[in-house]
Amino acid sequence: MPSLIDIRRRIRSVKSTQQITRAMKLVSAAKLRRAQDRVLSARPYSAVLARLLADVARAAKTDERLAHPLLAEREEKRIQLILITADRGLAGAFNSNLIKAAQQFLADHSAEQVELETVGRKGRDFFRKRSAAISGEYVGMTEKVTHAYVAEIARGIMARFAAEEIDAVYLLYNEFKSVMAQRLVIDRILPAQLPPEGKAIEFIYEQPPAELLEKLLPRYVEIAIYHALLESGAAQQAARMTAMDSATTNAAEMIDNLTLYMNRVRQASITREIIEVVSGAAGVE
Numbered sequence: 247m248p249s250l251i252d253i254r255r256r257i258r259s260v261k262s263t264q265q266i267t268r269a270m271k272l273v274s275a276a277k278l279r280r281a282q283d284r285v286l287s288a289r290p291y292s293a294v295l296a297r298l299l300a301d302v303a304r305a306a307k308t309d310e311r312l313a314h315p316l317l318a319e320r321e322e323k324r325i326q327l328i329l330i331t332a333d334r335g336l337a338g339a340f341n342s343n344l345i346k347a348a349q350q351f352l353a354d355h356s357a358e359q360v361e362l363e364t365v366g367r368k369g370r371d372f373f374r375k376r377s378a379a380i381s382g383e384y385v386g387m388t389e390k391v392t393h394a395y396v397a398e399i400a401r402g403i404m405a406r407f408a409a410e411e412i413d414a415v416y417l418l419y420n421e422f423k424s425v426m427a428q429r430l431v432i433d434r435i436l437p438a439q440l441p442p443e444g445k446a447i448e449f450i451y452e453q454p455p456a457e458l459l460e461k462l463l464p465r466y467v468e469i470a471i472y473h474a475l476l477e478s479g480a481a482q483q484a485a486r487m488t489a490m491d492s493a494t495t496n497a498a499e500m501i502d503n504l505t506l507y508m509n510r511v512r513q514a515s516i517t518r519e520i521i522e523v524v525s526g527a528a529g530v531e
Contacts, residue, residue: 341369
């Protein structure tokens with residue numbers, strides 16, 4: 247049976263951990279508000295860009311669309327997978343779900359040559375230890391997403407695809423749905439998938455549609471990666487806030503249980519001392 251000193255030491259240790267988890271929850275909540283605002287601001291832009299691209303593609307001729315290198319459909323023998331994970335842990339199953347999905351993707355495409363482009367330290371460290379084919383790695387940008395970083399990733403990917411070094415590019419990330427839920431998403435971004443043609447919008451273009459398509463398709467790929475990073479950042483903060491809230495609640499329950507156990511041990515110790523005093527007094531008589 248542990249002594250009262252050991253139990254008190256354990257209670258102090260759990261209280262210190264509870265303070266840390268509570269602080270991390272508050273920090274994640276503040277970061278989540280900012281990340282959520284960025285996601286909600288980016289979604290309309292992505293939607294309008296997709297509509298504009300669909301209209302430009304409709305206006306362009308068929309041979310002009312087929313001639314664009316980012317629209318070239320080839321047999322998928324060499325695949326690039328962009329895996330977006332977090333740089334830090336303590337986010338529940340956020341990273342493990344992504345890693346499991348990446349492993350399943352590699353298993354499903356075992357007959358093809360798959361290279362990983364890892365964004366985030368957790369995914370990079372996991373697959374580096376398993377000697378996976380990693381063509382590029384980006385660390386420290388999941389919580390501070392900038393267009394310069396995204397453009398660097400997108401330019402490298404588009405150059406390799408246009409040079410026919412790879413045949414397809416997929417994005418794997420967590421999409422932010424709510425504080426309690428994230429959705430695992432696997433999107434193919436190259437060859438670029440033109441949005442479905444909806445209701446025609448009468449745009450007036452100064453440049454020819456083929457020239458606009460040449461400018462819009464790279465921007466469309468960049469925005470797809472940028473939007474995925476924003477979604478992943480918001481989902482990461484939501485997962486971490488939920489995990490730290492659960493940890494804080496569990497710590498409170500553990501403190502209550504340890505305090506109750508300590509009181510029982512102390513009561514038993516006092517009772518034992520009283521019995522010893524009474525027994526000693528009876529022996530003297």
